[in-house]
Amino acid sequence: MKDPEEKEMMAYVAGLIDGDGHIGIRQVNGNHLPLIQVHNSIKAMPLYLNKIFGGTLACDKPKVEGNRAVWKWMLQGKEGCKYFLSIIGQYLVIKHDSAKMMTEFLTNPLEGKDYYQKSKVLNLSRKLEDLNLEVMERKLSDDSFFWAYIAGIMDTDGSFSIERSVRKPAEGNRQINDTIKYRPRLSLTMVSDRAIRYILSNCPFGSYSIITAKSAMRGQACRWSITARSEAIEFLKRCIPFLQTKAIQAIKLLNFCRGYVPTNGLAKVPEEELKYREDCYREIVRLNNTPS
Secondary structure, eight states: OOOTTSTHHHHHHHHHHHHHEEEEEEEETTEEEEEEEEEESOTHHHHHHHHHHOOEEEEEOOSSTTOOOEEEEEEOOHHHHHHHHHHHGGGOSSSHHHHHHHHHHHHSOOTTOOHHHHHHHHHHHHHHSOOOOOOOOOOOOOOHHHHHHHHHHHHHHEEEEEEEEEEOOOTTOSOOSOEEEEEEEEEEEESOSHHHHHHHHHOOOSEEEEEEOTTSTTSEEEEEEEOOHHHHHHHHHHHGGGOOTTHHHHHHHHHHHHHOOOOTTOSSOOHHHHHHHHHHHHHHHHHHHSOO
16 A cells, blocks of 8 residues: 555545545444544555545455355544544545534534434435536546545545457348447446536546446436546546556556557457456456455
């Protein structure tokens, strides 16, 4: 993992919290206590957070055979949570409101305010708010803190893969063999549109949509994706320096895009080029399916 003293890595941690994290108030024996946590199947991520901020680590064994274990990092002390939010809160996008409420609870709580219930309502309402991906101005940011944040989001909810599709010849077509196509696919699917909108306003690459999502409370989610090789190269060059847990997949995908030789309409892809594409595809599949 990268040096935690790098200031950009605080923006990276904010991306982790906005992706797989939780900021809330819990109730224990009538007392209200802060809780900041991250759940992930990749062990290195909670270990990294534990190294920087302390807290506790735990592991939930899978209930279904074949599923991965879930590693948890939890920060529960008032002083530890206050310090964490003081350096991470400014970079949060999705859970900035939860961080603001917890900071108030820890530093200057209002008399009579039920922070436990307010925190629950805040986290629930975020999952039910209307999605809005209307047309907006898109630009290319050179802010390293933005790209560090995006790396954190991609390390949690993002995906780096190669899409492989097979098209069979139409009936009567003189072509004998199936056509196999490969293209990069970087994608991010989230139940809140806040991070997607933040990405879109600072990154001109890729397309976005609202999709059906049975697991989401509203039945919909936001998806942003890049499938063009040229755009994937530009995005990966900026994101890779800050990636932690999915850096290898991202580097493999960047190499695939750079090494891809277009056939410019040839009826048949040369065997050497076809093998290169298939080998890249299989390698990324293997990496994505390997427990960490």
